[in-house]
Amino acid sequence: MTHPAFSPNSTAVITGGAAGIGLATAVQFAKMGLNICIADLGEDRLAKAAKTIAAAAPKGMDNVMTQVTDVSKIDDLTALEAAVSKRFGGTDILMNNAAVQPGSDIFNQSQTWQRILAVNLHGVINGCHIFVPNMVKRGRPGLVINTGSKQGITTPPGDPAYNVAKSGVKTFTEALQHELRNIESANLSAHLLIPGFVYTDLTRGDRTKKPAGAWLPDQIAQFLIASLEKDDFYILCPDNDVARPLDEARMRWAGDDIIKNRPALSRWHPDYAEAYADFVKDV
Structure with missing residues (x-):
């Protein structure tokens, strides 16, 4: 059964939408006839991604908009929400997906930690603070998808700032869903996407070929949509290794x-x- 938020007149906003999981999800949503707004850094990256999405959309570029957005900045997200409302009438699906992973250790300079937490954790919180109240007011079927990580659950050594941020995303998303299900007028739900090993710009490093154990972003996007159709909260993705x-x-x-x-x-x-x-x- 198709989730009611996946109707052709719905609008999806995806941060970190110019590449990787965000772009793959945008393409899948576009194939379903949704209006798409991708937000990311870099006008050239956004323009290239928009062409890819438009090729999958029934009305081409009429279904697609882009906006340069730094999710760590409240003003950028406020402007994004207003622009989407002006163009498409409002937001039905919000995917807080933007992330950075420059590497960290316990004794990194504070700037590294601050940037990782500002984007990976506060970017999610900021997005929800700006978008979700208006999504509730609209009363339409909606979805909030926050991209977490298995590292935020098992917290392996090696990148503590990333782990802390993704642990926070898990905790915040659980709290958000608890609140939404207790708001009588809310017709939307929150979901935690937990990717496995996926080959993206974020994880590529020095590799020039996809490792055999990794999934492609499109596999994550398809798994995400199938899980949302089942109303799963924890969307725990496998990969080719695990x-x-x-x-x-x-x-x-x-x-x-x-x-x-x-x-x-x-x-x-x-x-x-x-x-x-x-x-x-x-x-």
């Missing part, structure tokens, strides 16, 4: 660190290496 049962085992182990009073991040603690291997060996 199936859902192993993801579940890793998350269960992480939660048990507290319950069983183990050391922090015991999955990567040498004293627990054998126990963890036994825990997942039959998954």
Whole structure:
């Protein structure tokens, strides 16, 4: 059954929409006849992405708009919401997807942490603060999709600022959905997209070819839409290396660190290496 927000007269706004998961989702939405607004940095990137989206849209560029937007800036998001309302009458689907991943460590200079948190966490919060109240007032069927990460749940060592931001996205999105389901007039729901290993500009690094274990952004977009049709809140994506049962085992182990009073991040603690291997060996 098609979600009512996926009607041809609906409008989707996607931050981080010029590439990767955002662009792939925009193309899938365009194929369904939705109006699309992609927001990102770089006019040239946006213009190129808009052509790709328009090629999939029934009315071409009439269905597509772009806006240069820094999601860490409230004024940029306020202008974005106003521009979408002026062009298409309002927003029905909001996908807070913009993110950066420059790498971090515990003792990084504060500017690195501030930028990651400003975009990856506060960009999501800002987007919801600016868009969601008006989406509720419209009373139309709607969706809020916030892009999280498995790193925000199992928090592996190596990039703590990114993990902190994505952990915050999970917590915020859970709280948002709780609020929305308790607002009688709200005809929209929030959802947490949790991608697996996906080959995008954000994760490419020095690679020139897609790793065998990675999904493509289009696979994530299709999985997202299928999960929204089922009204899943946690949209936990597999990839070519890790199936859902192993993801579940890793998350269960992480939660048990507290319950069983183990050391922090015991999955990567040498004293627990054998126990963890036994825990997942039959998954």
